[in-house]
Amino acid sequence: MSGGRILGIYAVLYLIFLYAPIVLLPIFAFNDATIIAFPLSGFSTRWFEALWGNAALGDAVGNSLFIAAMTAILSTLLGICAARAGAMADFPGKSGILGFVMLPLVLPEIIIAVSLLIVLRQVLDMQLSNWTVIAAHTLLCTPFSIAILNGAFQNLDPSIEEGAMDLGESRWGAFCSVVLPLVMPGIVSSLLIAFTISLDEFIIAFFLTGSNPTMPVYIWGLLRFPQQLPVVMALGTILVALSIVLLAIAEFYRRRGLARAGLKDSGGFL
Amino acid sequence: MTALIQLRGINKYFGDYHALRDIDLEIKQGEFFSLLGPSGCGKTTLLRTIAGFEDPSAGTLSIDGRPMAGVPANKRPTNMVFQSYAIFPHLTVAENVGFGLRRDPRSKAEKAGAVKDALEMVGLGGYGARSAHALSGGQRQRVALARALILKPKVLLLDEPLSALDRKMRELMQVELMKLQRQVGITFILVTHDQEEALVMSDRVAVMFDGQIRQMDDPEAIYTRPRSREVAAFIGKMNFLPGTLHSSGEGVEADVAGLGRAMIPPDRVTPGLGSGPAVIGLRPESLAVLFEGETTTRRTVEGTVDEVVYYGDMTYYDVRIAGVDEPLNIAMKNLVGRDVLEVGTATRVAWDERSLVPLAP
Amino acid sequence: MLIAPPLVYALLLLALPLCAVVLFSFWTQDFMEVDTAFTLQNYREIWDSPVYLLLLQRSVFVSGMVTLVTVTLAYPVAYYISFNVAPAKKSMWIFLITIPFWTSYLIRVFLWKVILGYNGVVNSGLVGLGIIDEPLSFLLYNVNAVIITLAHAFAPFAILPIFVALEKIDRSLLEASRDLGEGRIRTFLRVTLPLSMPGLVAAVLIVFIPTIGDYVTPELMGGAGGKLIANMIQTQFLQLNNAPLGAALALVAMVCVTAIALVFIVLNRRWLRRQV
Numbered sequence: 001m002s003g004g005r006i007l008g009i010y011a012v013l014y015l016i017f018l019y020a021p022i023v024l025l026p027i028f029a030f031n032d033a034t035i036i037a038f039p040l041s042g043f044s045t046r047w048f049e050a051l052w053g054n055a056a057l058g059d060a061v062g063n064s065l066f067i068a069a070m071t072a073i074l075s076t077l078l079g080i081c082a083a084r085a086g087a088m089a090d091f092p093g094k095s096g097i098l099g100f101v102m103l104p105l106v107l108p109e110i111i112i113a114v115s116l117l118i119v120l121r122q123v124l125d126m127q128l129s130n131w132t133v134i135a136a137h138t139l140l141c142t143p144f145s146i147a148i149l150n151g152a153f154q155n156l157d158p159s160i161e162e163g164a165m166d167l168g169e170s171r172w173g174a175f176c177s178v179v180l181p182l183v184m185p186g187i188v189s190s191l192l193i194a195f196t197i198s199l200d201e202f203i204i205a206f207f208l209t210g211s212n213p214t215m216p217v218y219i220w221g222l223l224r225f226p227q228q229l230p231v232v233m234a235l236g237t238i239l240v241a242l243s244i245v246l247l248a249i250a251e252f253y254r255r256r257g258l259a260r261a262g263l264k265d266s267g268g269f270l
Numbered sequence: 271m272t273a274l275i276q277l278r279g280i281n282k283y284f285g286d287y288h289a290l291r292d293i294d295l296e297i298k299q300g301e302f303f304s305l306l307g308p309s310g311c312g313k314t315t316l317l318r319t320i321a322g323f324e325d326p327s328a329g330t331l332s333i334d335g336r337p338m339a340g341v342p343a344n345k346r347p348t349n350m351v352f353q354s355y356a357i358f359p360h361l362t363v364a365e366n367v368g369f370g371l372r373r374d375p376r377s378k379a380e381k382a383g384a385v386k387d388a389l390e391m392v393g394l395g396g397y398g399a400r401s402a403h404a405l406s407g408g409q410r411q412r413v414a415l416a417r418a419l420i421l422k423p424k425v426l427l428l429d430e431p432l433s434a435l436d437r438k439m440r441e442l443m444q445v446e447l448m449k450l451q452r453q454v455g456i457t458f459i460l461v462t463h464d465q466e467e468a469l470v471m472s473d474r475v476a477v478m479f480d481g482q483i484r485q486m487d488d489p490e491a492i493y494t495r496p497r498s499r500e501v502a503a504f505i506g507k508m509n510f511l512p513g514t515l516h517s518s519g520e521g522v523e524a525d526v527a528g529l530g531r532a533m534i535p536p537d538r539v540t541p542g543l544g545s546g547p548a549v550i551g552l553r554p555e556s557l558a559v560l561f562e563g564e565t566t567t568r569r570t571v572e573g574t575v576d577e578v579v580y581y582g583d584m585t586y587y588d589v590r591i592a593g594v595d596e597p598l599n600i601a602m603k604n605l606v607g608r609d610v611l612e613v614g615t616a617t618r619v620a621w622d623e624r625s626l627v628p629l630a631p
Numbered sequence: 632m633l634i635a636p637p638l639v640y641a642l643l644l645l646a647l648p649l650c651a652v653v654l655f656s657f658w659t660q661d662f663m664e665v666d667t668a669f670t671l672q673n674y675r676e677i678w679d680s681p682v683y684l685l686l687l688q689r690s691v692f693v694s695g696m697v698t699l700v701t702v703t704l705a706y707p708v709a710y711y712i713s714f715n716v717a718p719a720k721k722s723m724w725i726f727l728i729t730i731p732f733w734t735s736y737l738i739r740v741f742l743w744k745v746i747l748g749y750n751g752v753v754n755s756g757l758v759g760l761g762i763i764d765e766p767l768s769f770l771l772y773n774v775n776a777v778i779i780t781l782a783h784a785f786a787p788f789a790i791l792p793i794f795v796a797l798e799k800i801d802r803s804l805l806e807a808s809r810d811l812g813e814g815r816i817r818t819f820l821r822v823t824l825p826l827s828m829p830g831l832v833a834a835v836l837i838v839f840i841p842t843i844g845d846y847v848t849p850e851l852m853g854g855a856g857g858k859l860i861a862n863m864i865q866t867q868f869l870q871l872n873n874a875p876l877g878a879a880l881a882l883v884a885m886v887c888v889t890a891i892a893l894v895f896i897v898l899n900r901r902w903l904r905r906q907v
Contacts, residue, residue, distance in 0.1 A: 003815070007711040011724075014708050018731045018786055021742035024752065028745070037750035078637040085634035097634055101641045106837055108844020108888070110861050114881045115648030118655050118874055122665060139644045142637060162323055163356030165343045167370030167421065173344075177369075181360050200735050202847060207868065219737050223851070229741075236738035243733045251726055 022240055029233040036229050047234035057235070060218035064199055067130050067214060071137040071198040072191045078138070079145025079190055080183075086146075087153040098146075105143040112136060113207035120208070128210035136204045141194035148193060148254075152186025189250035196246055200239075272335070274299040274457055275320065275425060280329035282315055282481075289315045291481040293329070297425075297459065297474075302451050304460045304468040307478035308504065313461045314353075316478070317427050320459065322346045334424055349418035350427040353434070355410040357402045363389070364398030366413055370421045388416040391450070408439045415447075419454060426451075428460045432467060444470050465505045469493060477501050494553075497540055499629045502551050508627075509557070509598050513550040515543065515628055524628060526550045528594035529571055532623045540628050549629045554601035556625035559587055559611060560618040568620040573598070575615045585610050589619055656879035665875065673879035683863065683880065690843055690860040691887055693774060697781040698839040704782065705789035705834065710823075712790075713797035725794065732787040740851050743780040747771045747852075772854025780848045785841075789834040796830025797823070825903055832899055836892055843888045860884045 028036050032044035051057065085091075086098055104112060116136050120126045156179065164174035202216035209217050219235065222228040273296035282290035290312050297303045305313040318324045320331065322343035331338045333347055349370070358366050368385045376384070389395055392412035397405075405413065411431055418426055431447075432440045448471050451458045462468050468475045469489040476486040485497045496502035499510065513526040515534075522534040529550075559575070560566060576597045577588035585604055588597035598619060604610070611617060656673055659666045677683045712724045731739070746752045747770040754766035770776065800823065808818040846861035853859065860880060867877030 004711075004715045007707055007715055011708050011711045014704065014786075015727060017783065018728065021739050021746065021783070022731055022734055024742050024745060025738065035750070036745050037748070037755065039755070078640055081633045081635075082637040085632070088633070091634070094634075097638055100646075101634075101637045103641070103645065106840050108841050108861075108885060110844035110846065110864055111649075111652075111881055111885055112645070114864060114868060114877060115652045116644065117868060118651045118878060119648045122655070122874055123651055135644055139641065142640070146637075157354050157356060159352040159354050159356040160358060162321075162343065163350070163352055163358070164369065165323075166321060166348070166350045167417065168344045168373060170342070170344055178358055182358075196733050200733070202737050203845065207865075216735065216737050219735070220847075223737070223741055232738065232741070236735055236742075239738070240734045243735075244730060247726075247730060247733055251722075255722070 025233055025240060026237045028230060029237040031230070031233075034227055034230060036233065047230040048238075050231050051234050051238075054231070057215075057218060060213050060215045063130055063212050064215035067133050067137060067205075068195045068198040070134045071141055072195040074134070074138040075141035075145045075194045076149075076187060076190045078142045079149045080187065082142070082146045083149035083153040086150055087156065087158075102143045102146060104140050105147075109140070109201075109203040112139060113204040116204075117207050128208055130210065130212065132208045132210065133205050133214060136208050137194075137198040137201055140201065140204065141197050144193055144197060145190040148190045149183065149186050152183040156182055185253040185256050188253040192246050192250040192253075196243055200243075273297060274301075274334055275459075276330075276332045277320075278330045280316070280319060280326045280331065282312075282319065282324060283327045289481050290319070290326070293481075293483060295476065295483065295486075297457060299424075299457055300455050302448070302458045302460070302471055302473045304462060304472040304475045305478060306462055306465060306468040306475050306504075309463055311478040312481035313463075313478050314429055315481075317350075317429055317459060317461045320425070321348050321350050321427050347424035348427055349421055349423040349425075350429065351411070351414045351418055351431045353430045355414040355431075355434075357405070357410050357413055359403040361402055362398065363394065363400045363402055363405070363413055366402050367398075367416045367420055369417060384420055385416075388420040391419070391453075392416045393446075407434050407436075408443065411435070411443065415450070419450075419456070423456060425457045425459060428458060430461055430463070432462070433464070440467075447471060469505070477504065479504075494627075495538065495540075496551070496627060496629070499549055499551070499631075502627065502629060507554050507599060507601075509552045509554065509596075510629075511550045511552065511594055512631075513548050513628075515545050515548045517545045522628065524548070524550055524626060526626070528591045528598075529569075529621065532569075532626060534626055534628055535624045538624065538626065538628070540630075543628060543630055547631050549631050551627035551629055552598070552621065552625060553627075554586065554599045556622065557598060557600040558620045559589060559600055559602060560620055561608065561611070566620045568622055570618040570620050573617055573619050575611050575613055575617055578610060578613055580604075580610060587611065589617065591619065652878045652882060655875050656882050658875045660873040660875050663872075673876050674883070676876065677879060677883055683860075686858065686860045686863050687884065687887065689774070690884065691891065693777055693781070693849075693859060694839050694842040694888065695891075696778050697785065697842050698835055700778060700782045701785050701789045701838050702793075702831065702834050705786060706793055706831070709790045709793035709797055709830075713794055725791070728790055729787050732784075736784065737847060739784065740780055740848050743776070743783065744771065744851055747776055747779070771852065772857060774853065774857050776852040776854075777849050777857050777859070780852050781842055781845065784848070785838045788837045792833035792837065793827060793830040796827040796833075800826045828899065828903055832896060835895060839892060839895075840888050843884050 027040065029047055030043055030045065031040050032046070033041035082098065082101055086094070113136065116132070120128065120132055126132070160182070161174050161179055164178040165171065169177055200216060202220060205214045206217055206220065213221070219232055222232050275295070275297040277293050277295040280290055280293040280295075281288070293316060305316060307313045315324055319326050320333075322338065322341060322345075338346060358369065361369070364382075364385050367388050368381055371381045371384065374381060385398065386395070389398055392415050394409065394412050394416065397409070402410075402413065411434075414431070428447075432443055435443060444467060447458075460468070460471065469492070472489055474486065474488055475492050476483045477492065478484065479500055485492060485501045487495070492501070493505055496505060496508075502508045502510075511527050511529065513524050516523045516525070521536060522539050524532050524534055526532060558566075558568075560570065571591050573589040573591040575587055576590045579586040583604060585602050587600045587602065589600055590597045600619065655665075657669050657671070659668070659670055659672055708728070712721055716724055744751070748754070749766050749768060749771070751770070753770060754763075757763045758766060804822055804826070805818055808822045809815075813821060844861050846859065846865045849857050849859040849862055861884070864877050864880050864884070867873045867880060
């Protein structure tokens with residue numbers, strides 16, 4: 001057997017390892033038993049029905065959607081600024097500043113959580129709310145937005161913008177008529193990625209959430225009650241389906257952006 | 271006639287780097303002007319200064335009598351063909367060409383007509399609906415030209431427009447650009463590092479080194495009467511022989527290593543170059559090797575063939591002559607029925623006094 | 632100009648709070664009030680307490696193991712995608728690898744509990760096949776379970792940077808190495824591996840440093856003997872209300888991983904230089 005074949009088999013096994021937990025999710029979500037274990041009992045949609053009538057969960061989902069939407073918008077706006085600055089001419093301290101802005105990517109999340117908690121609670125004595133979570137999530141998501149938007153901005157031929165200005169557009173006009181349409185796919189995928197990260201983030205949200213829990217914080221609470229677990233499975237199934245749809249859209253836009261710029265696909269979000 | 275474009279004492283610094291040094295330049299209406307030089311010589315910076323993408327650190331620029339200080343690129347009567355062509359990939363060919371017409375007061379139908387005419391002018395009639403990123407290099411360049419010319423600029427700036435094309439396409443586009451320029455009567459300023467391109471297309475050429483214009487002349491003068499060794503070496507090939515100049519009432523006499531004494535014709539004397547050590551330049555095609563039995567009225571010198579490089583239409587010989595370290599490079603047309611000399615053959619080299627180019631050492 | 636908004640944001644919400652953490656770690660909690668007198672008491676307490684040191688040690692060990700397992704498992708996959716997968720299908724593979732990462736982290740961790748639990752998938756399967764009579768109890772609630780779960784969670788973080796680095800390698804370099812007489816394995820060791828090292832280092836850092844801050848996985852998977860320093864930080868802040876000690880613990884943990892990461896980078900540089 002050739003080396004390529006062995007590697008191929010290994011890669012497929014690795015994919016199975018990656019997908020194993022996710023495959024279990026719908027199995028137990030539709031399983032007609034309270035205990036999450038084999039053997040299976042039979043098909044049921046009652047866990048999904050139970051989700052429907054859960055007002056506390058509804059509130060948590062509402063909070064999370066609001067937080068995720070605000071985070072997506074803020075981090076994408078900050079990402080656009082940084083990516084555009086990064087694509088433009090050098091300025092003093094450029095790499096240092098850009099590196100610092102990207103720092104949350106490699107910082108343990110608990111450090112971000114702890115430091116913000118200290119400032120908000122102990123220094124400023126603020127009430128924790130959805131906005132404290134949004135502030136932290138924006139910090140966390142901005143590096144991802146920058147990474148995605150960097151691709152979009154750096155693929156852009158700088159003379160395209162100069163071309164538009166040369167043909168009579170002002171600086172702002174050139175940005176709107178040429179740059180924005182060309183980086184729009186990057187903006188859309190940045191929005192979606194930041195939204196997805198924020199929606200799922202737990203470690204920071206657990207520290208900074210106020211009296212209204214976010215969805216992951218609510219799920220964390222449910223995990224302690226064995227009889228609630230099938231409901232969590234049902235919720236997880238819906239979330240996974242949603243994530244995949246959002247990601248597929250993000251990927252679609254990313255590829256369209258590449259096609260528009262007439263570039264080869266070099267793969268990956270990061 | 272006053273100049274269309276006037277540059278006075280233009281200097282440009284990027285941090286500590288002195289990119290443009292005291293550029294004085296006047297370009298007339300309808301002229302095809304080239305900025306020629308090696309990469310990093312400042313020619314593109316100069317072009318971008320005229321376009322309004324760079325602000326000069328010192329000096330003034332005026333176009334059509336109007337000072338351009340503080341006038342942004344989008345308000346200048348110049349348009350540019352970018353090196354990468356900068357075709358907007360998200361628009362069609364027609365949308366690209368009509369991009370600059372947004373503020374034009376004409377009706378939609380009139381504008382569409384103008385776009386159609388512009389595309390036909392560059393030989394792309396019927397391509398309007400195509401998507402821009404599906405075009406070939408030559409087609410992109412034509413779109414870039416049409417897009418700029420439709421705005422009827424006073425000056426068209428071309429930044430290495432032919433460098434991305436293959437050789438055949440480049441030669442074709444050289445001729446097309448010249449025709450187009452005569453047709454529209456607009457002043458063209460071309461930036462290029464390709465000396466042949468500059469010599470073929472331009473009315474005048476400015477040769478730049480280190481942010482300075484070293485010589486500005488018509489192509490024939492640039493080629494036959496370069497004013498410095500740098501220019502001479504950059505444009506075409508040139509043999510350099512050490513020598514001494516003697517200025518007297520009768521004119522300038524040169525003592526050339528390997529060739530002997532010769533009078534420099536008055537129109538060949540480089541201004542500002544007096545008596546003393548000098549370098550004497552000789553173009554390869556101004557020299558000839560003599561074949562066996564051949565006679566000539568030109569002056570000759572004995573030599574030995576050192577190297578033969580056959581090019582098809584031409585043969586280049588390196589011939590060693592006494593008293594000079596470097597062999598003379600000689601270009602000979604290959605005529606029917608004439609053999610190529612072999613390495614080691616003893617021969618004579620013919621030369622003329624009027625093809626000597628005296629230069630500062 | 633444009634860099635100002637993200638920079639100001641990061642300064643206000645990252646640099647400033649980090650400074651506050653440093654400051655707090657030199658203060659003490661006095662019942663409900665914070666005593667702002669400068670003291671090293673928190674650090675002394677950490678140094679003197681066997682519990683904190685044990686947790687720290689275990690955390691660094693777990694992070695290290697997770698990094699080792701994740702990167703070792705990931706490299707061949709990244710290599711396969713870069714070198715064996717047809718160019719048109721590469722982004723499909725990368726997409727497949729990133730999807731699990733974007734699904735709810737909490738639920739993913741919990742599902743590992745389902746897989747490794749007493750009545751879980753592995754045990755039911757093994758019992759069903761008649762390989763074992765009694766379910767295995769050592770699968771869950773220990774350090775190994777924590778390592779497996781974290782290795783799963785961080786997989787795409789390891790694969791992507793390695794893949795990007797491998798993609799950048801000019802394929803003619805590998806042909807040149809073969810042409811100069813090296814075999815496949817020597818070519819890999821002398822050309823491919825050194826050239827992919829930036830990606831490998833990035834993968835190591837991006838897995839090693841953040842894993843120290845995870846308290847979800849040890850909480851759910853670790854049992855009593857599998858708790859880590861992050862659990863203790865979380866407890867100090869949210870249950871014991873001792874923010875200064877929590878801050879000191881968080882700083883010590885971060886300094887530890889950063890120091891180890893720096894040592895790793897230096898050793899790696901030295902190794903690369905020796906290769907040439």
